[in-house]
Amino acid sequence: MDFGLQGKTALVFGAGGGLGGAIATSLSREGAELFCADINLEAAEHTASSIRSAGGRATALEWDLADLGVIAGHIAQIEAKNGGVDVLVNNTGGPPPTPAAGQSPELWQQHFQSMVLSVIAVTDAVLPGMRARQWGRVITSTSSGVIAPIANLGISNALRMALVGWSKTLAREVGRDGITANIILPGRIGTKRIQFLDEQKAKRENRPVQEVIAESTGSIPVGRYGHTGEYGDTVAFLASARAAYITGSTIRVDGGLINSI
Template sequence: MDFGINGKAALVLGAGGGLGGAIAASLAREGVNVALGDINVEAAEQKASAIRAEGGTAVALAWDLGKIEQIEQNVSRIEAEFGGIDILVNNTGGPKPSAVTDQDPALWRESFESMVLSVISLTDRVLPGMRSRKWGRVITSTSSGVIAPIPNLGLSNALRISLVGWSKTLAREVGRDGITANIVLPGRIATPRITFLDEQKAKREDRKVEDVSAESVASIAVGRYGDPKEYGDAVTFLASANAAYITGSTIRIDGGLLASV
């Protein structure tokens, strides 16, 4: 199937990590020129190098989502390199595990700026270009916690759900400009983040990590953790020309983890 995005340009945030890196690699396999942004530029460069080794086009950028002032500089560089951003994948890191109560207001503010305000500000920066070309994709990766809040991820549960309302509203505002806006929810995808969360849960409950992971796997309909490539490929489909009629949606990529309808 021809996804119709060969030669398009994408910016993938958090691309040095497991999910973002998999998304960038999948887009590159479809001929998309990819900019990989991450606070860990060395990790982003490793992912970009792997893409280039397979014949793709990729550049890595140091990107601290807590610093809104970096947006203009980085987007301008991508525009100079690729001529514009057609596909924006908003993928932010999650805060440390925590309760939702008794958190320092400064932590709430810092988390909001890096997880929510950065996404909104960046999207506002790239939308004029998408509108002028009458084509664009805004895909925001959040968490299954927006459907079923995850214990001990209070900050994430509270903040990420605001992006769902924002994306749904955005879809109606830009739909007639040829731009779609969708939310994707990862379930238990086999990344370092999931390994970390399993380890933290095991530590809190004084259990073996293997037992925690097995319990988690047992709750998933397909009986396993997801492969990051599967997540990346699903996002790439949403970025494709074939998905032009999918917008304002919240799509679960979770192997049937979430029990709700």
């Protein structure tokens, strides 16, 4: 199946991590040229180098999403090299595990800027080019917590939910411009983030981490954590020309974990 991504330019955030790196790799396999953005330039370059070694085209960018002042310069750099961003994958890091109550306004503000305002500002920066070309994909990765809030992830649950409302509203505004906007959310995908959360839970509950993992995978209908490539391939399909009629949607990649319709 031809995804129609040959000649397209994709900007993927968090591309140095497990999910972001898998997304960038999947998009590259379908012919897109990648800009791999991450706060850790070495990690971004690792993903970009891997893509280039496989015959793809990729550039690493050091990009701190908490710094809104760098957006214009980075987008201008991409536009000067490639003419603009066709596929934007908003994939931010997650805040530390916390209860919802008792967190300082400063902590809320810090993560609101890096997880929500940054996504909105970057998207606003690339939309004029997408509208001019009458083609674009805005894909925002969130968390299963936006459907079924996860215990002790109060900040994440709240802030990622804001992105769901924003994306749905955006989809209605840009649909006639050939642009789609969708939310994709992972269940428990085997990344360092999931490993960290499992370790933190084991520590809080004074249990062996393997016991926590067994309990966690036991609650998933397919009986395992997801593979990062499975997540990346789903994003690649949503970015494709084949998915032009899918917009304003929330797509779960969770192995059946979320216990709701």
